[in-house]
Amino acid sequence: MDFSSIVSALPDLLQGMLLTLKLLVFAVAGGIALGTLLALARLSSNRLLSFLAGFYVNYFRSIPLLLVITWFYFIVPFMLAWATGKMHPVGAFASSLVAFMMFEAAYYCEIVRAGIQSIPKGQVNAAYALGLNYHQAMRLVVLPQAFRKMAPLLLQQSIILFQDTALVYAVGLMDFLNTARSRGDITGQLHEFLLFAGVIYFVLSFIASRIVLRLQSKLAVGQN
Amino acid sequence: MNYHWDWGIFFKSTGIGQEIYLHWFITGLGWTVALSLSGWLIAMLLGTVLGVLRTLPQRSLSAIGTAYVNLFRNVPLLVQLFVWYFIVPDYLPEPIQTWFKQGLKPEISGFISVVACLGLFTAARVCEQVRTGIQALPRGQINAALALGLNPWKTYRHVLLPQAFRIIIPPLTSEFLNIFKNSSVASLIGLMDLLAQTKQTAEFTANLFEAFTLATLIYFTLNMSLMLMMRWLEKRVKVPGLISLGGK
Numbered sequence: 037m038d039f040s041s042i043v044s045a046l047p048d049l050l051q052g053m054l055l056t057l058k059l060l061v062f063a064v065a066g067g068i069a070l071g072t073l074l075a076l077a078r079l080s081s082n083r084l085l086s087f088l089a090g091f092y093v094n095y096f097r098s099i100p101l102l103l104v105i106t107w108f109y110f111i112v113p114f115m116l117a118w119a120t121g122k123m124h125p126v127g128a129f130a131s132s133l134v135a136f137m138m139f140e141a142a143y144y145c146e147i148v149r150a151g152i153q154s155i156p157k158g159q160v161n162a163a164y165a166l167g168l169n170y171h172q173a174m175r176l177v178v179l180p181q182a183f184r185k186m187a188p189l190l191l192q193q194s195i196i197l198f199q200d201t202a203l204v205y206a207v208g209l210m211d212f213l214n215t216a217r218s219r220g221d222i223t224g225q226l227h228e229f230l231l232f233a234g235v236i237y238f239v240l241s242f243i244a245s246r247i248v249l250r251l252q253s254k255l256a257v258g259q260n
Numbered sequence: 261m262n263y264h265w266d267w268g269i270f271f272k273s274t275g276i277g278q279e280i281y282l283h284w285f286i287t288g289l290g291w292t293v294a295l296s297l298s299g300w301l302i303a304m305l306l307g308t309v310l311g312v313l314r315t316l317p318q319r320s321l322s323a324i325g326t327a328y329v330n331l332f333r334n335v336p337l338l339v340q341l342f343v344w345y346f347i348v349p350d351y352l353p354e355p356i357q358t359w360f361k362q363g364l365k366p367e368i369s370g371f372i373s374v375v376a377c378l379g380l381f382t383a384a385r386v387c388e389q390v391r392t393g394i395q396a397l398p399r400g401q402i403n404a405a406l407a408l409g410l411n412p413w414k415t416y417r418h419v420l421l422p423q424a425f426r427i428i429i430p431p432l433t434s435e436f437l438n439i440f441k442n443s444s445v446a447s448l449i450g451l452m453d454l455l456a457q458t459k460q461t462a463e464f465t466a467n468l469f470e471a472f473t474l475a476t477l478i479y480f481t482l483n484m485s486l487m488l489m490m491r492w493l494e495k496r497v498k499v500p501g502l503i504s505l506g507g508k
Contacts (some may be wrong), residue, residue: 098484111468199337202338202339217342237339250471
């Protein structure tokens with residue numbers, strides 16, 4: 037084992053890690069936003085809306101993420117061309133980001149739904165009695181409490197998402213893992229580079245999940 | 261932008277012998293199922309052993325289980341696959357190494373790497389479920405078994421595990437479904453599983469919408485049927501008298 041060439045590859049690896057983190061941050065933000073809308077739709081009294089949201093969630097939960105990433109890589113350019121009538125070059129980054137957002141939204145939706153359902157019905161009734169409409173009741177009363185409760189689960193899911201971003205290897209994006217692999221190929225030290233990547237992923241996920249655990253016990257105490 | 265829709269594409273000849281494109285999907289599905297079931301076998305065996313270790317009073321034994329779970333849950337699946345595919349074969353002892361690299365067909369050695377990867381990855385998750393299942397049992401169960409004179413091995417074998425497994429069928433089901441979905445990483449090291457065959461069909465025919473729609477339908481149907489099967493099993497084996505478990 038010879039780890040010397042990793043040092044000279046560090047700037048490249050850092051670039052790769054930045055891409056991984058960029059993908060992660062956007063996917064988490066978009067996924068939670070879309071997931072929250074889906075959760076509200078699933079809990080809506082409108083039958084059609086809740087059926088459609090339920091179908092969306094079950095659909096994305098039953099197919100592999102890798103299939104979604106690959107498929108979107110092919111179809112997002114087509115979709116845009118149909119929508120706008122012109123060909124736009126869409127990079128692997130944009131298509132992967134859309135794939136992650138839409139896929140993870142299905143998982144975030146279930147977390148948010150459970151969070152909303154854990155809020156006592158009295159809270160909603162009280163909000164309505166105070167004259168708030170549905171929109172205000174959700175935004176000002178229910179969702180802030182729900183998000184507080186489900187923060188650890190949302191973070192846990194985001195750690196899984198962090199690990200799953202490595203799958204963009206399939207569409208050739210130079211994320212952290214793919215950078216490590218390609219530098220490993222060039223220098224003939226694939227073993228060292230892959231192990232290094234594995235250790236970095238491990239350390240980051242492990243620390244993050246420790247933080248989540250701590251947060252969980254803190255919040256648990258906070259609840260009466 | 262013209263797209264030539266053709267849902268009949270699956271029945272057209274691939275140009276290789278008598279094959280039609282549907283055959284590719286069927287062999288792909290075969291690989292996917294074979295990978296997942298073999299991986300699941302390893303995951304269940306190893307996961308059960310580790311799960312039991314984590315519930316033992318001996319600190320050193322339960323630490324082994326904890327370390328395993330932490331390691332395998334915090335490294336991405338694809339990194340683990342690369343380790344099994346690119347690194348581990350180079351460290352096999354000599355006669356086995358040559359046999360693995362040269363004696364076996366590439367798809368067989370690739371298959372073994374993916375199965376090892378999926379099996380050990382999923383074992384960490386199965387371990388956590390088994391541990392939870394055992395810890396969910398009333399403390400009286402283990403005390404009663406020991407009072408009856410059963411040794412620890414027999415206590416787990418006849419009292420704790422049979423009940424724990426019946427409790428954890430729902431979470432195990434989702435792990436079981438996950439291994440089918442995770443097996444698609446095999447396509448990234450050149451195994452011709454369902455996803456790889458789909459990509460190949462899309463590239464050969466340019467009918468990518470049709471190809472990916474069929475793949476989605478196959479995964480979806482596979483998932484749904486496995487889930488229904490597990491629900492049926494859950495009902496069959498539910499522990500009488502426990503209301504919260506085993507469906508309504």
